[in-house]
Amino acid sequence: MNTQNKKPTASIKPISMKPELQIQFLSDLDVKKIHEATLMVLETTGVRFPSEKALKIFAEAGANVDFKEQRVKIPTKLLMDTIARAPRTYTMASTRGRRELDMVLNGEKTYLANAGTGMATIDINTRERRQSVKQDVADMARICDYLPSCSYYWPMVSAHDVPTALMPLHEVEASFNNTEKHVHIISSVKKTPSKYVVEMAKLIGGGSDQTKKRPPLSALICPVSPLNQDAESLEAGLVFAEAGLPVGVATMPTLGATAPASVAGTFVQGNAEILSTICYLQLVHPGAPCYYSFFSVTMNPLTGGSMSSSRMQHLLHAGISQLGHYYDLPVMCGFGSGDTQKPGTWRHGKESAVDAMFVFQTAPDMIPNMGLTELYTTLSHEAIILEDEVINSIEAMTKGIVVDDYALAVEEITQTGPGGHYLASKYTVENMRKLWNPGVSHQWSGQDNEFKDPHEIALEKARWILNNHQPTPLEAQIKAEMQKIIKAAETELL
Numbered sequence: 001m002n003t004q005n006k007k008p009t010a011s012i013k014p015i016s017m018k019p020e021l022q023i024q025f026l027s028d029l030d031v032k033k034i035h036e037a038t039l040m041v042l043e044t045t046g047v048r049f050p051s052e053k054a055l056k057i058f059a060e061a062g063a064n065v066d067f068k069e070q071r072v073k074i075p076t077k078l079l080m081d082t083i084a085r086a087p088r089t090y091t092m093a094s095t096r097g098r099r100e101l102d103m104v105l106n107g108e109k110t111y112l113a114n115a116g117t118g119m120a121t122i123d124i125n126t127r128e129r130r131q132s133v134k135q136d137v138a139d140m141a142r143i144c145d146y147l148p149s150c151s152y153y154w155p156m157v158s159a160h161d162v163p164t165a166l167m168p169l170h171e172v173e174a175s176f177n178n179t180e181k182h183v184h185i186i187s188s189v190k191k192t193p194s195k196y197v198v199e200m201a202k203l204i205g206g207g208s209d210q211t212k213k214r215p216p217l218s219a220l221i222c223p224v225s226p227l228n229q230d231a232e233s234l235e236a237g238l239v240f241a242e243a244g245l246p247v248g249v250a251t252m253p254t255l256g257a258t259a260p261a262s263v264a265g266t267f268v269q270g271n272a273e274i275l276s277t278i279c280y281l282q283l284v285h286p287g288a289p290c291y292y293s294f295f296s297v298t299m300n301p302l303t304g305g306s307m308s309s310s311r312m313q314h315l316l317h318a319g320i321s322q323l324g325h326y327y328d329l330p331v332m333c334g335f336g337s338g339d340t341q342k343p344g345t346w347r348h349g350k351e352s353a354v355d356a357m358f359v360f361q362t363a364p365d366m367i368p369n370m371g372l373t374e375l376y377t378t379l380s381h382e383a384i385i386l387e388d389e390v391i392n393s394i395e396a397m398t399k400g401i402v403v404d405d406y407a408l409a410v411e412e413i414t415q416t417g418p419g420g421h422y423l424a425s426k427y428t429v430e431n432m433r434k435l436w437n438p439g440v441s442h443q444w445s446g447q448d449n450e451f452k453d454p455h456e457i458a459l460e461k462a463r464w465i466l467n468n469h470q471p472t473p474l475e476a477q478i479k480a481e482m483q484k485i486i487k488a489a490e491t492e493l494l
Contacts, residue, residue: 010180010471012101013148014109015360015391018400023361025318031326034264038271039076046073047223047276051231057283074276083275085282086290088328092152092246093214095204096180096472102214103151103182105291105330105365112391113368114144114384115334116154117186121379124462129378132157136379137171139466140371141178143384146469149391152182154368157379165493168193169486172200172217177479180471184368186220186250191235194219196489198243203481204474212244219245220293220332223273225253234280241281241288248332249277250293255316257299263315270294271323278329291365292324293332297375314358321362332366335359343373343383343455352390360394385458389439 205211371384
């Protein structure tokens, strides 16, 4: 689509993990056992679908439906034949038509993004914690647009300064206006607002047909653990699927509370929730692009609350990629430091780096978890910059060790000889630029032989981005049309 003339500045840097660096936490037999246990749960226990429409569709397809209990038991053949309709490969397009910003989900790359739908913000200027607003959504869209590690944008917080019924529309508008990258949402969980969100996506995508080919927006819907569906969320999912926008299905169970207190048991239950939802979407809209998503936490036995930093959390994240890919579906999974109260601490670094390393090595298609703290509720501008640094380090690791004639440096070693040095070598100059990239972690203070505080450097960088970076703007006519869509939604929803 056309935009006003401006040199593009956004870029993306997905990760391609070398096969020899990839790891599997589940054996083929383990995956088969989880799969078979899932089939047993779906056939004998079933999933509750509180939707007359869904119950009728499943009954007509051959499922065992109890209309009184609103429970659907899905035969194995029906399940496997139906989810096989979902495509394995498709494109999540950018919002400005730039193909170099597209995400091609074909199993070859992992695309990263920020975490989303937080409730509060640590104000970048006052440093006070406050309720998040629409401007925060816009600001973080620009920061993520600038960071190559962010391949797409999930509205990072909720826009509490607009009517609740209109939040999804305002968040999508702020996102489309402030990033050239693909936009992914989870906040549109009702049918009517979703129709207006789809209209905005079609406006950005260039019409219905073109939007189906190159969707600039995707949506995530969530079952309710254990083994429940949400009627309104299902309807929203159908709206997006009908428009050809990719629909992710994410289960978010808590081990010990809404899921069994074991990793394998949680996989079985969550797998049943995800597959039953995708089965429904494919029964109604065969061939609609879907993806498999799993975000789980563990119950804190001392408080009854949730924690995302248990010893098993790495396994909960890292096993998901194998499960989703077993069904030939693109996979979105998380990593990270959701429990962190303060960015830049030892805990923040440990949770970000260790978890991220495990997850990346399982090669999922998408990972959106950067920048939120306090159990993924609070936006921290410096956190996303610090985690971007972690991602850059891991990205360098994924390239592995290059062993070719140039890297072996035999000629260089021979020329230098015993007792020499490499300080004046052209080879050193060329390669030190690749080896030394200080980022925010090694900025020299110039005083007392110390490095600057990475936390403060990260905050400075976030402020610099907000002061200096602007994405390619949308045409004025498109902006005006989005406002008209929001006005129409106001008339119907308020």
